[in-house]
Amino acid sequence: MKLAALAKQLRSVLGEEAVLHHPEDLMLYEYDAGLAKGTPELVVFPKTTEHVSAIVRLAGARGVPIVPRGAGTGLSGGSIPRQGGIVMVFSRMRRILEVDVPNRRAVVQPGVVNLELSQAVARYGLYFAPDPSSQKASTIGGNVAENSGGPHTLAYGVTVNHVTGLEVVLADGRAVQLGGKAGEHAGYDLTGFLVGTEGTIGIVTKVVVKLSRIPEQIATLLAVFQTAEDAANTVTSLTAEGITTSALEMLDGWTLRAVEEATHAGYPIDSGAVLLIELEGLREEVEEQAEAVARICMAHQAREVRRAKDERERQLLWIGRKNAFAAIGRLAPSYYTQDGVVPRTKIADILRFIDGVAKKYGMTICNVFHAGDGNLHPAILFDLRDAEQVEKVHAAGREILTRCVELGGTLTGEHGIGMEKNELMPVLFNDDDLEVMARMRSAFNPNELLNPQKILPAPRSCREGVISMQSAAGVEQ
Amino acid sequence: MSAAPSRALSLELAQIAGEENVREKAEDLRHLEIDGVTPACVVTPQTVEQIAAIMRLAFNHDLVVVPAGGFTQQAIGRIPSRIDIVLRTERLNRVEHYDPGDLTLSVGAGITIAQLRRVVDGNRQLLPIDPARSERVTVGGAIAANASGALQHRFGSIRESLLGVRFVTADGRIAKAGGRVVKNVAGYDLMKLMTGSFGTLGVLVSANLKVFPAPHQYRTFVTEFVSLHQAIQYRDRILQSPLSPLCLEIASPEARTMIPDGGSRGTWGVYLRAAGSDAVLARYRQELGTDVAREGGGADEEMFWRTIADWADLWAQSQNNCALLRVSVPSSAVENALRSAATLAGNTGVHWGALGRATGSFLIAFSAAESVERLVTMVNAYRNALGCDSMAVITHCSTALKQHIDVWGTTPTDLAAMRIARKALDRKQILNRGRFLI
Numbered sequence: 001m002k003l004a005a006l007a008k009q010l011r012s013v014l015g016e017e018a019v020l021h022h023p024e025d026l027m028l029y030e031y032d033a034g035l036a037k038g039t040p041e042l043v044v045f046p047k048t049t050e051h052v053s054a055i056v057r058l059a060g061a062r063g064v065p066i067v068p069r070g071a072g073t074g075l076s077g078g079s080i081p082r083q084g085g086i087v088m089v090f091s092r093m094r095r096i097l098e099v100d101v102p103n104r105r106a107v108v109q110p111g112v113v114n115l116e117l118s119q120a121v122a123r124y125g126l127y128f129a130p131d132p133s134s135q136k137a138s139t140i141g142g143n144v145a146e147n148s149g150g151p152h153t154l155a156y157g158v159t160v161n162h163v164t165g166l167e168v169v170l171a172d173g174r175a176v177q178l179g180g181k182a183g184e185h186a187g188y189d190l191t192g193f194l195v196g197t198e199g200t201i202g203i204v205t206k207v208v209v210k211l212s213r214i215p216e217q218i219a220t221l222l223a224v225f226q227t228a229e230d231a232a233n234t235v236t237s238l239t240a241e242g243i244t245t246s247a248l249e250m251l252d253g254w255t256l257r258a259v260e261e262a263t264h265a266g267y268p269i270d271s272g273a274v275l276l277i278e279l280e281g282l283r284e285e286v287e288e289q290a291e292a293v294a295r296i297c298m299a300h301q302a303r304e305v306r307r308a309k310d311e312r313e314r315q316l317l318w319i320g321r322k323n324a325f326a327a328i329g330r331l332a333p334s335y336y337t338q339d340g341v342v343p344r345t346k347i348a349d350i351l352r353f354i355d356g357v358a359k360k361y362g363m364t365i366c367n368v369f370h371a372g373d374g375n376l377h378p379a380i381l382f383d384l385r386d387a388e389q390v391e392k393v394h395a396a397g398r399e400i401l402t403r404c405v406e407l408g409g410t411l412t413g414e415h416g417i418g419m420e421k422n423e424l425m426p427v428l429f430n431d432d433d434l435e436v437m438a439r440m441r442s443a444f445n446p447n448e449l450l451n452p453q454k455i456l457p458a459p460r461s462c463r464e465g466v467i468s469m470q471s472a473a474g475v476e477q
Numbered sequence: 478m479s480a481a482p483s484r485a486l487s488l489e490l491a492q493i494a495g496e497e498n499v500r501e502k503a504e505d506l507r508h509l510e511i512d513g514v515t516p517a518c519v520v521t522p523q524t525v526e527q528i529a530a531i532m533r534l535a536f537n538h539d540l541v542v543v544p545a546g547g548f549t550q551q552a553i554g555r556i557p558s559r560i561d562i563v564l565r566t567e568r569l570n571r572v573e574h575y576d577p578g579d580l581t582l583s584v585g586a587g588i589t590i591a592q593l594r595r596v597v598d599g600n601r602q603l604l605p606i607d608p609a610r611s612e613r614v615t616v617g618g619a620i621a622a623n624a625s626g627a628l629q630h631r632f633g634s635i636r637e638s639l640l641g642v643r644f645v646t647a648d649g650r651i652a653k654a655g656g657r658v659v660k661n662v663a664g665y666d667l668m669k670l671m672t673g674s675f676g677t678l679g680v681l682v683s684a685n686l687k688v689f690p691a692p693h694q695y696r697t698f699v700t701e702f703v704s705l706h707q708a709i710q711y712r713d714r715i716l717q718s719p720l721s722p723l724c725l726e727i728a729s730p731e732a733r734t735m736i737p738d739g740g741s742r743g744t745w746g747v748y749l750r751a752a753g754s755d756a757v758l759a760r761y762r763q764e765l766g767t768d769v770a771r772e773g774g775g776a777d778e779e780m781f782w783r784t785i786a787d788w789a790d791l792w793a794q795s796q797n798n799c800a801l802l803r804v805s806v807p808s809s810a811v812e813n814a815l816r817s818a819a820t821l822a823g824n825t826g827v828h829w830g831a832l833g834r835a836t837g838s839f840l841i842a843f844s845a846a847e848s849v850e851r852l853v854t855m856v857n858a859y860r861n862a863l864g865c866d867s868m869a870v871i872t873h874c875s876t877a878l879k880q881h882i883d884v885w886g887t888t889p890t891d892l893a894a895m896r897i898a899r900k901a902l903d904r905k906q907i908l909n910r911g912r913f914l915i
Contacts, residue, residue, distance in 0.1 A: 102809040147662045160666065161637055165889070176891035180866045183838050184623065184634065184805035186888040187914050188678075188895050192636055192669025196662050216719035240578045242601075242690025282719055284756040341658045343579040373660040374579075408576075413660040421663075428663055429653070436652040436902070437665045443901035444894075455664065 003041050003085075006062055010044055013054045018045040018092070029069065029087045033134065035336060035384070036077035036419055040067070040087035047092045049167060049175050049205040056203065057173035059086055065449045068199040070111065070142025073134035075337060076418030078146055078198045082453040088203065090141050096120055097206070104211040105164065105181050110141025110204050117209070126211040129156040132414070133322045144204050147196030149414030151321065154372040155246035155280065156212065158414060160195040165208030168194060168201075171445050181208055193440075198416055199451040201444040215280040218246075219290045220308040220317055223275040223297040224268050228252050228367070231273035232348035234300040235371045238277075239344045241296060243289055247278040248372025249321055252351075255328060255368040255379075256320075262327035265320025266313070271303060275371065276321055324368040325379065332364070332381035336393050339415040340404030344374045353403050354378050361392045375413035376404070402427055417455045425457050486540070486561070487518055493530045494522045509563050511551050512876040516543065516560035523568045525643070525651055525682045532680065533649030535562060541910045542647075544676040546587060546615030550622040552873045554675060554912030555884060566617050569682055572596055574657065580688050581640060581657055586617025586681040603691040605632035609786050617681040623673030626786045627724035627750065630834055638687045639668045644679035647903035657685045670898065677913045678902045692752030695723070697778050698761065699771040701744040705819070708745040709812045711768055712835045715749065716808070718764050724750035725835045726785060729815065732830035732842075735791050736784055739771055747835060750782065788832050792842045793873050796828065799844035800852050800878060802859070805868040808836045817862035818843075827855045840872070853881045860886050885914035 003021070010019045020026060020043040030039050041064075046052045059066050065085035072079055081087055090111035098107040101124045108117060114135040118127040131150035132138055138148065144166070149158040156162075165179035179191035194201055225231040231250055238245065251259065251274050256267040267274055277293055279286045294305045308314035328335050342350045351367065354376075358365040369377040380396055382389040401411050405427050412421060425434060438456055441448070490499045500506065501518040509516055522528050535542045540561035545551065547567070569585035570592065576582070577600040584593060590604070590611040597604050607626035608619050618624070620642070625634045632638065641655030644667075654667035671678060702708040708727060715725060728736060728746040740746055751761045762769070773781065784791075789801050806814045815831055818841055822829040826845065833839020843859075845851040852874070860869050865887040874884070895915045899906070 100807075100809075103807040105807070147666070149660060149662075153660065157637060158660065158662065160669070161633065168894075170894065174893075176894050178890045178894065180889040181807045182805045182867055183807075183836075184673075184803075184868050185890055186868050186870050186885050187890050187892075188674055188898055189623075189636060189669045189672055190890055190894055190898065192672070193666055193898070195669075196666055236578055239580060244690070281721060282753075282757060282760060284760050285753060288754055288756065341656075341660050343576055343581065343658055345576055345578040370660070374658055375660045408656075409658050410656045410661040411663045413658075414662055416662055417664065425664065428656070432650045433652045433654065433664070436646060436650065436667070437654070439901045440665055440667075440670075440898065443897045 003064060006058060006064060007042055009058050010042070010055060014044060014046060014051055018047070029072070029089070030080070032072045032074040032077060032079050034075040034077055034420060035334070036080045038080040038082050039084065040081045041084045043087045043089060045089050045092045049169065052088070052169045052203055052205050053173045053175055055086065055088060056169050056171065060171065060173065060447070060449055063447065063449065065452045066203070067451050068141070068145065068203050070139030070145070071113070071134070071137040073138040074142065074146055074418065075339070075415040076412065076420040078416050078418040078454060079142070080419060082419055090139060093205070099124070100181065101126070103181055105208055106211055107206060107208050108140050109206060110139060110144070112140045114138050114140060114143060121211055125214050127214055128209055129162055129212045130159045133325070140207050140209065141204050144195050144207055145198050146416040147414070149370070149375070151247040151249055151370060153414070154248055154370065155244060160192055162210045163191060163195055163207060164210060166191050166194055166204055167206035169203045169205055171202070171447070171450055175205060179208065196416070198418060198454050200441055200454055201450070203450065217281065217283045217286040218314070219279045219286050220314040221277040221290065221293055222306045222317055223277060224271045224303045225273045225275070226271065226301065226303060228273040228351050229348050230300045230302070231275050232351055232371070234275060234297055234302070235347055236345050237296050237300065238293065239372070241292070243292055243296070245277050245372055246280040247276070248370070249276040250274070250367065250369055250371035251276070251321065251324060252367040254364060254366040255324055258327040258331050258366065259320045259324050262330060263320050263323055265316050267320055276317055321368070328366050328379045328381070331366070332383065334384040335379045335381050336397060337377050337379045338397055338400060339412045340376050340401045340409060341413040342374045342376065342404050342407045342409035346407045346409070347371060347374060350376060350404060350407060354400055357396050357399050361396045363392060363396060370413070373413065374409065398424065419454055422453070422455055423457050483517065486538070489534055490518065490520045490531065490562070493534065494520050494527045498522065509548065511543065511560065512556040512879060514557050514560055516563045518561070519563040519565060521565040521568055525569065525645065528564065528645045528680055528682060529649045529651050531562070531564060532645050532647060535907055536648040536905065539905055540907060542907055543909055544621070544680040546618030547589060547610070547613035549610045549614045550618050550624065553622060553870070553884065554909065556876060556879050558911050564680060566615065566680065566682065573683060577602060581659065581685060582688060583657060583683060583685045584616055585683050587615050590614050590616065590619060597688050598691070601691045602688045604688055605638050606635055607786055609790055611786065616684050620672055620681055620684060621674060621676045625838070627726055627782060627834070629838065630725045630836065631721065631723045632689070636669055636672045639672060639684060640687055641685035642668050642671050642681060643683040644671060644681045646679050647905065647907050655685065659687055675909060675913055677899060677908050679908070693754070694774065695750060695752045695778060696758050696761070696772060696774045697781060698749045698751070698765055698769045699738050699740065699773070700747045700765070700768045701740050701770050702747070703744055705745055705812060705815055708747050711747055716836070720751070720761060720764055722749045722751050724748065724782070726833060727811070727835035727839065729829070729831040731828070732788060732832040735788055737781060748785065785832065789840045789842060792830060796844035797846050798849065798852065798875060799842055800856055800871055801873040802841045802856070803868065803870045803872050804841055804863070805838045806863060810867070811835065811837055814863055818859060821855060821858045821862065825851050825855045825858070827851055849875070849877050849881065852878055856882055865889065888914065
C-alpha cells in the first residue's frame with residue numbers, strides 16, 4: 001500500500017477501525033449518484049473537528065489530497081477522488097449539537113442527514129427548508145458543499161440562504177469560525193462564499209443553519225396539459241402574474257408514464273405534461289392563490305386542475321415527483337441527468353430545443369424539473385455499455401447546456417459543477433472570471449490538496465490531456 | 478491633510494477617462510474628504526474598460542483608490558492615511574437588462590436605488606432593497622456596504638437578492654460571478670464575498686438582482702407599549718403566529734419622537750407592514766387584536782416608511798457629536814441589547830435611540846453633546862454588553878471619535894481567513910487601504 005505510513009499515523013489518531021485501506025472496502029467510496037468514478041487510497045472517518053485538523057495536517061505534510069464526502073448522493077462527482085488519496089467520510093459526525101428554538105437556528109455536525117434535522121425540529125413547528133430529492137440520505141455537510149436546492153427552493157432559496165455560520169478546517173489544518181447565529185457580522189461574508197465551494201476552500205466541520213416555520217396551510221395542485229408547451233407557457237404566466245408558488249414542478253409525458261408505472265401516484269398517463277404546484281402560507285393567501293393558479297392553468301388549455309384533498313394525496317403526488325428519477329431508471333440501463341437553468345421566460349424555447357437534440361441523436365430525453373425557477377433536469381436515456389451511445393450522450397448534454405447559457409441561463413442550478421462540468425465552465429465564464437476564482441482557490445488551497453480538479457477547469461496547458469484521459473476511461477459524467 | 482497632487486497622474490487619468498472627467502482642484506475635492514483626508518484627485522469614468530485601465534494604472538503605481546457611488550456610506554471605516562484616487566461609478570447607471578417576466582434585472586453599479594425603484598415600479602414589481610438615502614445611494618454602494626432596510630424582514634439582506642456581479646479587480650481585470658437566473662451554483666459565489674466588503678475586493682461595475690411582484694395594497698399597523706418587555710412579547714406573538722409581514726420594526730421611545738406615527742411620548746413602538754387582499758388584511762387585524770393603536774395605508778403610509786428608512790440620518794443631522802451603530806444580534810438577544818443601551822446610556826449621561834428590525838438587525842444612535850469621552854465610554858461598554866459574536870459597527874461618527882475607538886468592533890469570523898481573501902484579490906491593498914477591519 002502506497003500510503004502505509006500515513007495510514008499508520010492516521011490510525012494512531014483516529015483509531016484502528018476509522019481508517020480503511022482494503023480494496024474491497026475502498027470500492028464503496030468510488031461512486032456518487034452520478035456516473036463518475038474514482039478510487040481513494042484511504043477512507044477515513046473523523047469523529048471530531050480535531051480529527052479533521054489532524055488528518056488535514058498529516059495528509060498535507062505528505063502531499064496527499066483529501067476529498068470530503070457526505071452520503072455520496074451528489075450528481076456531479078463532487079465527492080469522487082480524482083487523484084486517489086484520502087476520502088473523508090462524515091458518518092461519525094452526525095450529531096445535532098444544538099436546537100435554538102427562539103432564534104430558529106440549529107448547530108449541526110456535517111454528517112447530519114437533511115431529513116433527520118427537519119424531523120428532529122418538527123415538534124417545535126420548524127423545519128430545514130432546502131429539500132433535495134435525496135434528502136432522506138444526503139447530509140447537511142454535503143448540502144453545504146454543493147449548495148443544494150430542491151423543489152421548495154423556489155420560495156425559500158438554496159442552502160446558502162439558510163446558513164449563517166460555519167466552522168471550517170483550512171488547508172493548514174487550522175479550524176476557524178465564520179459567522180454565527182446573528183443575521184449579519186462585520187467583515188467578509190466568508191460563510192456565504194464557502195457554501196457551494198465543494199470542499200475546495202476548506203472542510204466544513206460544523207454548520208449553523210436557519211430553521212423555518214411550518215406554514216399554516218399548504219395546497220398541492222396537479223395541472224394536466226395536452227402539451228409540454230402549454231405547461232411551459234403556464235409557468236411563464238404564473239411568474240409574470242405574481243403568483244408566488246412554493247414549488248412549481250413539471251413532468252413531461254415520458255416521465256409521468258414512468259412515474260405512474262413505478263409509484264401509482266395518480267398522474268394521468270395520456271397527457272403531454274403535468275405541473276405539480278404547491279402554495280404555502282396564510283390560509284387566506286393560499287386559497288386566493290389556488291384560485292388564481294387554476295384560472296391561469298385553464299387559460300393555457302389545461303385539461304384539468306386537481307387539488308390534493310388531504311395529506312395522503314399530497315404525499316402521493318410528491319412521492320411521484322421525488323422518485324421520478326428512480327422511475328426513469330426503469331426505462332433504460334442508464335440515464336444522464338443535467339441541471340441547466342434558463343430564464344423562466346425561455347422554458348418553452350429550451351424544451352423545443354431539447355426535443356430537437358433528442359431527435360438529432362435518436363435518443364429519448366425525459367424532462368422532470370423545477371419549472372418555477374427554470375431549473376431543468378433533462379434525463380438522457382442510454383446504455384453505459386455502448387461506447388457510441390456514451391459519446392452521443394456527452395455531445396447531447398453539452399449542446400443542451402450550451403443552449404441554456406446562450407438563452408441567458410447557467411450550467412447548474414443545484415447539483416454543482418464538480419468534475420462533471422468543470423471543463424464546461426469556459427462556456428459560462430471567460431479567462432478573467434476563471435482566473436479570479438482560481439486566485440481564491442489558490443489562496444485558501446495553495447497546493448490543491450483539498451478536492452483537486454473540481455469546479456474550475458484544468459489550466460489551459462494541460463486541459464487537453466485531462467479530456468483525453470477521461471475519454472479513455474469512458475465512465476466520466 | 479492632503480496628498481500632493483501629481484500632475485503626471487492626472488494626465489494619465491485624463492488620457493484614460495477624458496480630461497473633463499478628472500478633477501484635482503481643492504474646491505472640487507473638498508466634498509469628497511474622508512475623515513479629514515482630501516483625495517489627490519477624483520475620476521468619473523464612463524465605461525467599465527476605463528475603470529479597468531484606471532485600476533491597472535493604480536496597481537502599477539501603488540495608488541490608493543476609494544471606489545465611490547453616491548458617497549453616502551463613506552463615513553464607514555477607519556481613518557485613511559492617504560487617498561490618491563476617488564473612483565466614481567455614478568456614470569455606470571444603465572439598466573442593462575430587464576426581463577420582467579423572469580423577475581430579474583441587470584444594472585450598472587452607479588444607478589441609484591431610487592432610479593431603479595422607479596424602473597421596477599413601472600412594471601408593478603418590487604425591489605426588495607430599501608436602504609436609507611435611496612435617492613443618492615447606488616446599487617454598488619448598497620452592495621458594498623450591505624445596506625438594508627425594513628424589507629429585510631421578509632426578503633433578507635441584499636445577499637439574498639444578488640444573482641450576479643461584475644467587478645474590476647485591484648489589478649484591473651474585469652471579472653464576473655453568478656449570472657442572471659434565480660438559481661445558479663456554477664462557480665464560486667463571489668456575490669456573497671463582495672456584499673459588505675466595502676470596496677476592498679474589487680470595484681463593482683454591475684449587478685444582477687431579483688425583483689418580486691408588487692403587492693396590490695399595503696397596510697401598516699402601529700402598536701405601542703409602555704415597556705420594552707411588552708413590545709418584545711408582542712413581537713414574539715407575531716413571530717409565532719402564521720402571519721408573515723413584509724416589515725416588523727421596533728422603535729425606542731426617543732427614536733419615535735422623529736417618526737410621524739402619532740404615538741404617545743415615552744412608549745416603545747412596533748411597526749408591522751403587511752400586504753395582500755382585503756381578506757388577508759382582515760386576518761392580520763384578527764391576529765393582531767386590540768393591541769394595535771393605529772392602522773394606515775396609502776401615500777401617508779409610503780412616506781412613513783421612507784422616514785423610517787432615513788431615521789438615523791435625521792438623528793445625526795439634529796444631534797451634535799453622535800455615533801450611529803449598526804447592530805446585529807440573534808432574535809432572542811434583542812431585548813437585552815436594547816435594555817443594556819438604556820441602562821448604560823442612563824449611567825453615562827448619553828442620549829440614545831434605536832430603530833430597526835425587531836428580530837435583530839437595527840440601528841442605534843448615541844449622542845453626547847461635546848463629549849467625545851462619554852461617547853467612547855458608552856460605545857465600549859455597549860459592545861462589551863453585546864458580546865463578541867454580535868455586530869456593532871459604527872456607521873457614522875466624528876473623526877475625533879474614530880481616533881479613540883475602532884469603528885468595526887468584533888466579529889466571530891476568523892480575521893486570518895479574511896486576510897487570505899483580501900490578499901487573493903488585492904495583494905497590494907490599494908482598495909480603501911487602511912479603512913477596513915483587516
